Each structure stands twice: as structure tokens, then as C-alpha cells.
Amino acid sequence: LSIKNIKIDVILPVFNESEVLEKQLRILKDYLNHNNYHSYIIYLTVVDNGSTDQTQEVAKKLLKNKLLDNYIRIPEKGRGRALKIAMKKSKANVFCYMDIDLSTDLQHFFPLINGIIIDNYDISIGSRLSNGSEVIGRKKIREITSRSYNIIVKILFPKSRIDDMQCGFKAISREKAQILLPLVKNNFWFFDTELLLLSRKLNLQIKQLPVKWIDDPSSSVNILKTAI
Numbered sequence: 326l327s328i329k330n331i332k333i334d335v336i337l338p339v340f341n342e343s344e345v346l347e348k349q350l351r352i353l354k355d356y357l358n359h360n361n362y363h364s365y366i367i368y369l370t371v372v373d374n375g376s377t378d379q380t381q382e383v384a385k386k387l388l389k390n391k392l393l394d395n396y397i398r399i400p401e402k403g404r405g406r407a408l409k410i411a412m413k414k415s416k417a418n419v420f421c422y423m424d425i426d427l428s429t430d431l432q433h434f435f436p437l438i439n440g441i442i443i444d445n446y447d448i449s450i451g452s453r454l455s456n457g458s459e460v461i462g463r464k465k466i467r468e469i470t471s472r473s474y475n476i477i478v479k480i481l482f483p484k485s486r487i488d489d490m491q492c493g494f495k496a497i498s499r500e501k502a503q504i505l506l507p508l509v510k511n512n513f514w515f516f517d518t519e520l521l522l523l524s525r526k527l528n529l530q531i532k533q534l535p536v537k538w539i540d541d542p543s544s545s546v547n548i549l550k551t552a553i
Contacts, residue, residue, distance in 0.1 A: 332366045333438055334395075334417035337425045338407040339371055343379035346371070349425050350392050356431045365438070368417060370395040371425075374407035405516025409509065412502050418442075421496040429494040430537040438496050440532035447501040447529040450487075450521070451494030457535035458489075467540065478518060485525050488533060490518040501529055 335353070339346065350369065357367050371384050371393055387393040397414065399407055412420045419441050423429060429451050440449030453460050454475060460468070471491065478490055495517065497505070504527070511519045524531055 328442065329364045330366065331363075331419065331442055332368065332417040333419045333421060334368045334370055334411075334415040336370045336372060336408060336411045336415070336420060336422040338404050338411075338422065339373050339376065339380060339425050340402065340404075341376045341378045341380060342425050343376070343383045346380060346383050346425065347387060347392070349427055350387060352427060353431065354392060357434070360435060362435075363439075363442075365442075368394040368415075370397065370411055370415065372397040372399065372407040372411040374399045374404065375402040403512040404514060405509070405519075406512035408516060409506050409512070412497075412506060415499075418499050419496055420499065420502055422493070423495075424493040424541075426541040428538050428541050429492065430539070433494070433534060433536045437494065437534055440534065441496055441498050444532060445530070446532040447498055448521070448524055449496045449532040449534060450489070451492045451536040451538070452489040452533045453492050453536060453538045454489040455533055455535040459535075459537040461537070461539045463538075463540035478522075482522055482525075485522055487521050487525070487531070490521055492536070492538070493517070494536060495520075505529075 354369065361367065373380050373384065381398060384393060384396040388396055397411055399410060408422055419438055421438055433451060437449045437451060440446045452458055454472065475488065475490055479485060505520060505523055508523050509516060509519050521531065
């Protein structure tokens with residue numbers, strides 16, 4: 326497969342994001358269009374898990390305007406469930422998922438996917454807790470709970486060797502996703518952690534990429550709830 330023929334599906338799980346969806350997709354699409362030096366074929370997929378606002382209407386408009394390639398509507402809540410369904414439906418060679426708030430600086434997008442396409446890793450993940458990462462605007466309590474969560478995981482699973490389980494910026498090859506997804510049981514925020522722990526158990530190669538990350542104070546991720 327020629328590098329120019331590689332298909333990448335950028336999956337964005339959303340819940341009640343009608344007010345920011347168009348703006349964020351324009352930012353993302355503009356960045357990808359201007360920095361895709363390898364001429365990858367890139368699709369944008371929004372997977373909506375149970376939104377009760379106007380997200381569906383906005384997404385359908387964006388589909389018509391070609392700002393969005395795929396829209397998947399799932400009635401039930403659950404970020405993990407949304408990601409599983411989107412990846413199972415996708416025909417791409419590489420799946421990348423990120424949060425619609427684009428908290429992770431987009432300068433890391435191509436290094437993330439090139440970790441798989443060029444460097445031959447099975448999974449490539451952003452890390453806010455590795456040497457070289459930069460976190461901006463995060464409240465102390467969120468920083469403490471995030472670090473505590475990752476310390477707990479390291480204590481319980483000492484062989485994981487993952488600095489940041491929960492950063493919502495990851496990529497995985499289609500081949501390895503087909504192996505892992507049937508094994509992942511969690512449909513909510515623990516999905517990322519379970520995916521990575523299973524990857525280690527199967528001796529898959531994981532690239533950890535230090536990232537610049539700007540906190541979104543409106544984020545719905547509850548680290549304590551995830552840990553429980």
C-alpha cells in the first residue's frame with residue numbers, strides 16, 4: 326500500500342456539542358488541509374452518543390457542506406461505545422480519535438499517526454505527563470486527580486509503563502483495532518485505560534508522544550468516577 330493511499334479516519338466522539346461543532350471542525354479541517362505533506366486520505370467522522378441538543382442537525386448540515394465526511398448517531402451515552410462503533414464501521418487503515426475541544430495541540434497530529442504509518446508502532450498515544458509535555462491552564466485539582474489516577478493504574482498494573490492513560494488523543498492501526506476492540510468491555514471513560522492495558526498484555530508496541538495540552542474547563546471527563 327502506497328503511503329499516499331493510506332486512509333486515516335479522525336473520529337470525534339461528541340455529546341451536546343452543537344454550539345462548537347462547526348467552529349472546531351473548521352479549525353481541524355483547515356489544519357489538516359495545510360499540513361498533509363504525505364497526502365494521506367483523511368476522513369472526519371463525528372460519532373454522537375446520545376446528544377439531546379441540536380448536534381444532529383448541525384452535523385447533517387456539515388455533511389451537506391462537505392466539512393464532515395461521516396456522522397454516526399448512537400442513542401445511548403458512552404464515549405467508549407461510540408469509539409468502538411465508529412472504528413468497527415470505518416474502512417480506514419488507521420483510526421485516530423480526539424476530543425472535539427481540540428485540547429491537544431494539532432501540531433502533534435501527524436507525528437501521532439506517523440508513529441504507526443512510518444515508525445511501525447501498533448498504537449500511538451498523546452501524553453500530558455511524559456517528559457517534554459506541556460499542560461496549560463489546568464486547575465490544581467484536575468492535575469492532582471489525573472496524576473493520582475495514573476499512579477493508581479501503575480501500582481495495580483506495574484507492567485503497563487504508560488505515563489498517561491486518559492489523554493483523549495490516540496491512534497491505532499486497523500489490524501490491531503480488530504484484535505483489541507472485541508476484548509474491551511468498558512463503554513465509557515475507562516475505555517482508554519482498558520485498551521492500553523490489553524495492548525500491553527498482547528505485547529503490542531505503543532508510542533508515547535509528549536504533547537502540548539490546553540485544559541478545557543467545561544470538559545465532562547470525571548477522573549475520579551473513571552477510577553471508581
